[in-house]
Amino acid sequence: MHRTNSLLTELKKNKMLFLMLIPAVLYFIIFSYLPMGGIIVAFKYFEFDKGIFGSPWVGFKNFAFFFQSGQAWLLTKNTILYNLAFIAAGMAVQVGVAILFSELKGRHIKKMMQSSLLLPYFISWVVVGSFVFGIFNYEFGSLNTLLKGWGMSPVDVYGNPSIWFFIIVGFYLWKLVGYGSIVYLAAIMGINPELYESADLDGANIFQKIRHITLPLLKTTIIIMILLQVGGILRGNFDMFYQLVGNNSLLFNQTDVIDTFVFRALNQQGLDLGMPAAVGLYQSAVGFIIIVSLNALIKKINPDYALF
Amino acid sequence: MAKNKIRRIDMLIFTIIGYIVLGCISILCLIPFLLTVSGSFTDDSSLFEYGYRLIPQEFSLEAYKLIFQAPEVIAKAYGVTIVLVFTGTLLGLFFISMTSYVLHRKDFKYRNKFSFFFFFTTLFSGGLVPWYLVMIGLGMKNNYLALLLPHLFSVFHIIIMRTFFTSIPESIGESAKLDGAGDFTIFARLYLPMSIPALSTIGLFIALTYWNDWYPAMLFITNPDMMPLQYHLYKVFNSMQAAQIVAQKTGIPVAQMPAETFKMAMTVIVTGPVILVYPFIQKYFVKGMTVGAVKG
Numbered sequence: 356m357h358r359t360n361s362l363l364t365e366l367k368k369n370k371m372l373f374l375m376l377i378p379a380v381l382y383f384i385i386f387s388y389l390p391m392g393g394i395i396v397a398f399k400y401f402e403f404d405k406g407i408f409g410s411p412w413v414g415f416k417n418f419a420f421f422f423q424s425g426q427a428w429l430l431t432k433n434t435i436l437y438n439l440a441f442i443a444a445g446m447a448v449q450v451g452v453a454i455l456f457s458e459l460k461g462r463h464i465k466k467m468m469q470s471s472l473l474l475p476y477f478i479s480w481v482v483v484g485s486f487v488f489g490i491f492n493y494e495f496g497s498l499n500t501l502l503k504g505w506g507m508s509p510v511d512v513y514g515n516p517s518i519w520f521f522i523i524v525g526f527y528l529w530k531l532v533g534y535g536s537i538v539y540l541a542a543i544m545g546i547n548p549e550l551y552e553s554a555d556l557d558g559a560n561i562f563q564k565i566r567h568i569t570l571p572l573l574k575t576t577i578i579i580m581i582l583l584q585v586g587g588i589l590r591g592n593f594d595m596f597y598q599l600v601g602n603n604s605l606l607f608n609q610t611d612v613i614d615t616f617v618f619r620a621l622n623q624q625g626l627d628l629g630m631p632a633a634v635g636l637y638q639s640a641v642g643f644i645i646i647v648s649l650n651a652l653i654k655k656i657n658p659d660y661a662l663f
Numbered sequence: 664m665a666k667n668k669i670r671r672i673d674m675l676i677f678t679i680i681g682y683i684v685l686g687c688i689s690i691l692c693l694i695p696f697l698l699t700v701s702g703s704f705t706d707d708s709s710l711f712e713y714g715y716r717l718i719p720q721e722f723s724l725e726a727y728k729l730i731f732q733a734p735e736v737i738a739k740a741y742g743v744t745i746v747l748v749f750t751g752t753l754l755g756l757f758f759i760s761m762t763s764y765v766l767h768r769k770d771f772k773y774r775n776k777f778s779f780f781f782f783f784t785t786l787f788s789g790g791l792v793p794w795y796l797v798m799i800g801l802g803m804k805n806n807y808l809a810l811l812l813p814h815l816f817s818v819f820h821i822i823i824m825r826t827f828f829t830s831i832p833e834s835i836g837e838s839a840k841l842d843g844a845g846d847f848t849i850f851a852r853l854y855l856p857m858s859i860p861a862l863s864t865i866g867l868f869i870a871l872t873y874w875n876d877w878y879p880a881m882l883f884i885t886n887p888d889m890m891p892l893q894y895h896l897y898k899v900f901n902s903m904q905a906a907q908i909v910a911q912k913t914g915i916p917v918a919q920m921p922a923e924t925f926k927m928a929m930t931v932i933v934t935g936p937v938i939l940v941y942p943f944i945q946k947y948f949v950k951g952m953t954v955g956a957v958k959g
Contacts, residue, residue, distance in 0.1 A: 635789070
């Protein structure tokens with residue numbers, strides 16, 4: 356009784372504020388919470404004409420199929436391995452670039468370099484996909500043009516799955532090096548300059564200063580950034596994988612991640628949607644557990660950076 | 664003296680290595696762009712002999728001529744994307760800031776509950792399939808709304824705007840309230856004009872998202888007249904349909920088209936506007952990044 360009363364008084368008092376929230380509340384109910392309810396599809400044999408409620412229940416059959424087919428292990432492994440590579444290599448390159456930018460002196464040349472580093476962030480993965488095709492395609496790609504010019508034999512990149520791990524990680528680094536280094540550069544700029552001045556008086560050289568001042572003070576930022584990314588370790592960069600690899604099934608063992616698998620299963624018309632829904636639920640649920648535990652961990656390290 | 668000398672040497676080594684490393688990365692970042700531009704100006708038949716190079720072996724404008732012989736194809740895609748970018752950015756900014764305004768009001772009792780209601784959606788989702796079914800159920804197949812709705816709200820942007828509003832002194836709103844202004848008036852007349860710097864940065868991010876988006880189009884749009892720019896480019900690379908449309912409009916048979924350089928020229932035309940505005944927006948973008956890095 357008491358609760359409803361206080362809600363009513365609040366409604367009366369702040370009628371306008373509630374009205375202003377309506378678009379956002381409706382939006383998230385329709386496009387986020389309604390689909391959350393839709394995860395019951397994962398436990399059904401979904402048929403389009405029968406709809407979500409008319410389709411027959413199948414219990415955990417969709418999950419069983421996914422795990423027994425061996426797909427679950429391959430997709431989970433690929434997704435996690437790629438994300439670990441993105442996190443580790445991305446961090447190393449971005450921190451390195453940020454340190455170089457913070458220590459080098461030439462203002463104009465630095466600005467020019469920073470502009471070209473940030474440029475890839477602004478283009479779509481579709482365009483990156485076209486770049487990759489222009490460089491690696493067999494007949495007239497730039498790579499094979501170069502190799503032939505040196506008298507070497509051309510490489511069939513699109514028929515060679517093992518190269519793709521490096522291409523994908525490489526282009527991930529390429530696209531995000533400028534964007535990612537901005538965060539670290541901002542953190543370095545926040546370091547008290549007196550620390551460097553007193554190190555200068557003690558006769559420390561630049562490498563010692565980086566090792567004993569910059570890196571230790573960046574540690575918290577680095578750890579937090581890594582933990583935040585680990586929180587999304589089961590989420591795939593769908594845009595990137597789909598545009599770079601597409602539907603080239605020759606490469607799937609090395610390049611298929613959960614998101615691309617679910618998408619293809621959805622896109623193959625006429626198939627049961629229960630199975631991809633089950634895979635999506637598996638990804639969401641495990642991801643949720645990972646994020647919540649990581650958040651508890653971050654709270655222990657530094658409560659200021661906790662997500663919630 | 665000795666110390667100074669050592670420092671000069673280590674700084675010299677560091678500077679040389681630093682410029683070489685950063686210089687190499689900068690060049691690597693630019694090369695794919697240069698290769699594509701050069702490729703688009705290459706004679707298609709010379710490609711099979713010489714391949715894509717930084718400087719075209721045989722210069723040709725054929726690819727661009729082909730595109731501009733049937734300009735309506737690309738013009739339609741441009742039109743869809745431009746309208747999408749403007750509507751999406753303006754509507755998005757309005758709804759996001761209105762939501763953030765309510766959530767920042769300390770006298771709004773349920774603000775934390777609502778904040779969590781929004782935030783929870785970033786932690787857990789139903790996945791692609793249920794979302795797809797909801798969108799189809801709402802009649803989004805071949806509907807422009809399918810392109811607009813997916814990026815209208817972003818929880819991350821709501822949090823940034825809420826933090827920004829918190830930095831505006833509460834007394835401003837309170838004194839307006841004493842003068843009889845309602846909540847919406849205070850938001851629209853006082854808070855919005857004061858937030859132009861924050862709004863323009865977030866607007867940039869939203870506009871970039873809409874400009875580069877292709878995913879909802881792939882899921883929901885099958886009508887070639889409704890395709891946005893990026894998806895149109897995707898089609899040029901991945902289906903014969905795009906080439907056939909051009910063949911139909913220009914009367915040039917598909918087999919005689921400069922098919923490969925045509926793809927590169929399309930890439931240039933799709934990316935061009937972003938590269939052109941890039942020097943002007945980069946500054947705001949970096950500023951927004953560093954604001955976003957500070958937790959809300």
